[in-house]
Structures are given as structure tokens and as C-alpha cells.
Amino acid sequence: QLQLQESGPGLVKPSEALSLTCTVSGGSISRSTYYWGWIRQPPGKGLEWIATIYYSGSTYYNPSLKSRVTISVDTSKNQFSLKLRSVTAADTAVYYCARLETYYYYAMDVWGQGTTVTVSS
């Protein structure tokens, strides 16, 4: 059974960079028809898509965050990562990683449990 697990610091200082990693277990990150993405949810607010990546390295970004975000993949470790630069309090959120299936669903069918990141000095 495929599982995704987010990891990274829970506290980041304003103006610094937030870095998170999603480890995929129970399946290969390199399978075709699967993309891998990051979604976040500020406290008490809705979901926001951040970015998506294919195992070959093709990337897609939310235009509103594109200038500050980099998504990358490490197929040897079965992981993909998120880097969000110049963070502010508005970036405080639960960050989820998820699998985007693009053969049947065109939707995110497997999610990590989420990791809380707080931006504060």
C-alpha cells in the first residue's frame, strides 16, 4: 500500500526558506501516470495547491507562489521535496504531499498525513 510521509522543520524564521521532503513508500516514484505534489492549508482556511512534479523532472507551479517555490525529485531515494523561500507568517500552514494520478483520476488519490509549519521568530 502506497504511503507518503512529510518531514522537515516545524518552525521557520521569517525571511528564511522552508524545506520539506516527502518520502514515498510501498511503490516507485518513477511510475508513469503519477505526478507528485504539495498542497498547503493555513489554519482555519482552505486548501491551496503549491506545485507538482513528474519523476522525469517536469514541474508545474501555482502562479501566485512560483517566484518563491522550487519542487524537486530524487528518484534514487523515492523522495520529492519543496523549498519555499522568503517565508512570512502567511506561509504558516499544514503542508501535505500527495500523489496526482493522471490516467484515470486526474486527481490526488493518496495523501500524506500533513506536517505543520509555523513561521515565527
Add this chain to the structure above:
Amino acid sequence: QSALTQPPSVSGSPGQSVTISCTGTSSDVGSYNRVSWYQQPPGTAPKLMIYEVSYRPSGVPDRFSGSKSGNTASLTISGLQAEDEADYYCTLYTSSSTLLFGGGTKLTVL
């Protein structure tokens, strides 16, 4: 890209049916069927309930159904149960391979 529009809240009594709308434009929801719906109980990760407008993944009860008319997609939950109380989000996978979320709808089972 603008978020899809959902009502902030809906409610219904056990056994009743409720419908949650998700409105976009003729350029997004109106043009593509890659609309999905997610259920998110408090403190948990979202769960895929509907994909491609009206299809249910394995294990999702048939009380959940989806449809689309024009620029608006809808999620209908029939035979409401207490366990259905959650936030619901619609999402569109766009032609540019990006994702648009709706603002979310809180379902209260009275």
C-alpha cells in the same frame, strides 16, 4: 488563475440529501471534466471522493455522487449520516497541468 467558488456552508438532517456546488468559468469547469471532490474531516488529510466529475474511487459509498452543468460542478450526498460531517473541496485539473481548488464547504449534519 482564480479559485473555484463554493458555498461556505451547507447543512442537512440525517437521511436527507445535500448538494454542494462548485462554480468556475467557461474556460475551466465549463470546458473540462477533470473535476474532483475531496472530503476532509477535522484534523485529517483530504480524501478523494469523486473524480472526473462523477466517478467514485473504490470504497466510496454510492451515497456520494457528482455531476456538472455548464460552468458548475456539484457534489450530492444522499442519505446523510453523521460521519459525513466534514469540509468538502472541489478541484479542477486544468489544461495547463495546474490545479485549482475551490474555497471549501463546511457540511453540518444537524
